[in-house]
Amino acid sequence: MNSATLYIYNSYSKSKEVFKAINPPFVGMYVCGPTVYNDVHLGNVRTFLTFDIVFRLLTYLGYKVRYVRNITDVGHLVDDADHGEDKIAKKARLEQLEPMEIVQKYTIGFHDVMRLMNIIPPSIEPSASGHIIEQIEMINSIIANGFAYEVNGSIYFDVLKFNEEYPYGKLSGRVLEDLLETTRDLEGQEEKRNKADFALWKKADKNHIMKWNSPWGEGFPGWHLECSAMSTKYLGKVFDIHGGGMDLKFPHHESEIAQNIGACGHAPVNYWMHSNMLNFNSKKMSKSEGNSILPMEMVSGEHPLLDKGYSPMTLRFLFLQSHYSSEIDISIKSLQDAEKGLKKIMNALSYLSKIKWKQGLIHPETVSDIIKLNTEIITHLCDDFNTAKAIADLYAMATYINTWYHQKQEVSEIPKDIFENLHKIYSEIVSDVLGLKEEKGADNNTLDAAMNLIIELRQQAREEKKWSVSDQIRDTLKAAGIIIKDSKDGQSTYEIEN
């Protein structure tokens, strides 16, 4: 185990706390996954990226993490809380497919995007429809404890009753009285005793496709219930970290807490983490706003807002340049900046393995600076996953690496072990913790072979000082979107403009 102290901002206590695992080295982490009724958009990706970093850093620090991220494939209603059509069912109707075909289609799409973004799969990815029994059992416990009631085959959580014994609304900073006043009048709520109550189980009508047998007749589970049931099943009644997007704080996470307490009498989670929103034109990117960009559109550049495609790693890097708790406003400029910045970091990574250590005159200032960087970068990451600061450290390291590489491809002013440590930390942080990987522009062997020949011929022309030939090759290729880059050591490479 790494000895670094990890601090996490706990949204429940609203303060930064030292992370203490319940049962080290094991850590249980639950993150609310997508409702698979549509393509995941870029905003969703940000959230999963945030917790990818949490997962990766915990693992890097030596924790054994059981990471559970669900797939919501039932129970998430379209219109109002506890009313309206099931999202999956609606989409199924629109696309004329079986609901599970919708689920399958968008689950695969979701996984494709996660892979593209180099986001590590969770340890367990349970689906709501696969845990109906667990959900029914949990409802039974809640009823037995007196926090839920049945009306016409539906079960509702009694928020007022719950609030008499436990604070409802602490996570999201809500006061129950306000909720009772401000909650809009919605259709289909007449069954509830109070507006703030929410459904644990909804009775299904005849036409409803996705329904299951229960002690209360045919029906389906409420949206919030699945996360309570599945986190309990796989992580226990109390676990370490629960994550999700800010917009899930209320009502989803608030209800989750109430359900868990209602079922077993104590709070389920030690550290609540919420990642902030991704903005687009200063507006939250959301499905309901209709201003969402799909990850695939981002990569292909096929979107009115975009000037060209931006690679998955560029996106990943852009997100990591700001703290997960800050909003990000995406723009062409920020994408371009990220593209250049990422290149710098990745270039230095590739230089690193070409630099040889050599015995020489030690430069004390450089030594102490690098020792400082080597430790600071971990400290920064452990400070509530401050990837922005860690990236600043990487830039500082990269400046050293670049200088060594461009001077002699060797380093002699620091001791061998410190250089090796720098090498190890730089590559581990870049690859393992931040999850940045090299992207090949053209993954095409045929083109590679042809280009290598052209580059070689041009090189010959240059050696013979036939500048008109070498320039013609360069200019013609440029017009075709291929850029030749000459480096100092005489080697040339090519890159495809997109």
Place this chain on the structure above:
RNA sequence: GGUCGGUUGGCCGAGUGGCUAGGCAGAGCUCUGCAAAAGCUUGUACGGCGGUUCGAAUCCGCCAUCGACCUCCA
């Protein structure tokens, strides 16, 4: 209307009560047959008004402004 969170140099974006992250752009330089690329160096800042303090971008108050949540959303 209620609750919460922002407001940092040309742009993006971190941040601790005193030692002014970082990136992009700009400027200078190195390399280069030329160019591109790459690299090195470098300036400018903390929404407004008060207060606390020896000292505040950092703490407090007021104002302005933007946004989020209060309804499905990561």
